[in-house]
Amino acid sequence: MGLSFSGRKAKGSKAERELIHLLWENGFAAMRAAGSGSTKHPSPDIVAGNGHLFFAIECKASHKLTKYLDKDEISQLDLFANSFGARAIVAIRFDNEQWYFITIPDLKETPKGFAVNYELAKKKALTFEELIGKYRQKRLT
Amino acid sequence: MGLSFSGRKAKGSKAERELIHLLWENGFAAMRAAGSGSTKHPSPDIVAGNGHLFFAIECKASHKLTKYLDKDEISQLDLFANSFGARAIVAIRFDNEQWYFITIPDLKETPKGFAVNYELAKKKALTFEELIGKYRQKRLT
Numbered sequence: 001m002g003l004s005f006s007g008r009k010a011k012g013s014k015a016e017r018e019l020i021h022l023l024w025e026n027g028f029a030a031m032r033a034a035g036s037g038s039t040k041h042p043s044p045d046i047v048a049g050n051g052h053l054f055f056a057i058e059c060k061a062s063h064k065l066t067k068y069l070d071k072d073e074i075s076q077l078d079l080f081a082n083s084f085g086a087r088a089i090v091a092i093r094f095d096n097e098q099w100y101f102i103t104i105p106d107l108k109e110t111p112k113g114f115a116v117n118y119e120l121a122k123k124k125a126l127t128f129e130e131l132i133g134k135y136r137q138k139r140l141t
Numbered sequence: 142m143g144l145s146f147s148g149r150k151a152k153g154s155k156a157e158r159e160l161i162h163l164l165w166e167n168g169f170a171a172m173r174a175a176g177s178g179s180t181k182h183p184s185p186d187i188v189a190g191n192g193h194l195f196f197a198i199e200c201k202a203s204h205k206l207t208k209y210l211d212k213d214e215i216s217q218l219d220l221f222a223n224s225f226g227a228r229a230i231v232a233i234r235f236d237n238e239q240w241y242f243i244t245i246p247d248l249k250e251t252p253k254g255f256a257v258n259y260e261l262a263k264k265k266a267l268t269f270e271e272l273i274g275k276y277r278q279k280r281l282t
Contacts, residue, residue, distance in 0.1 A: 029222075034176070049224075054226075085191065
């Protein structure tokens with residue numbers, strides 16, 4: 001609460017670095033994007049791959065129970081993921097909670113874009129183990 | 142010649158942006174990495190994919206006829222590419238020339254790392270059309 005804009009940016013960067021570390025620890029190579037505005041082309045926060053699975057990830061940390069996402073941000077994530085050949089994923093971590101991973105169709109639409117709240121995340125989103133386990137399972141069947 | 146360090150960095154960034162634009166124009170989604178030092182994990186300059194082909198690219202612009210590459214830089218490119226499931230590529234553009242794309246085994250080893258000079262690039266490297274054409278060809282056979 002009451003974080004300055006630069007404080008929120010720093011919090012977002014810290015969350016991105018933590019998620020990148022988690023991905024490397026679990027057999028993925030993961031890369032952080034240059035700041036937005038670097039080129040006019042869409043870019044997610046993180047791209048990760050392990051030779052079989054590829055994820056384009058928009059990464060959010062929230063100290064409130066609902067996080068709002070711009071429509072443009074999500075449509076750019078979708079465009080990048082489709083062109084790249086990756087699954088589009090919104091990764092969100094509420095304060096003192098684990099990461100949740102949610103696909104675009106499972107986000108809640110709002111008049112201005114999309115939202116994900118804590119209850120929705122608990123119901124619809126995947127944990128990290130489920131994210132990589134679910135797709136690992138699919139490959140075995 | 143005689144460019145300051147910040148001048149060389151700006152030249153490198155401009156080259157990266159140009160290559161990203163070229164990739165998007167040819168059906169790839171491409172993303173620039175955050176500055177090195179952002180995390181302790183390896184990161185190429187650019188990752189690109191089109192649903193079939195994935196490239197991890199170290200991107201160089203050179204105003205001299207020989208470009209030297211640190212051993213560490215190339216081993217990190219190789220590590221990232223292997224974990225991600227991408228082809229490791231060094232992209233180099235000499236002044237007033239087209240892009241050349243060269244794989245790690247085709248670089249020239251030096252006591253301190255690797256080098257690529259203009260003659261080597263003309264002999265061993267692929268043009269952009271060959272890079273995407275060659276692998277497209279492979280997919281059809």
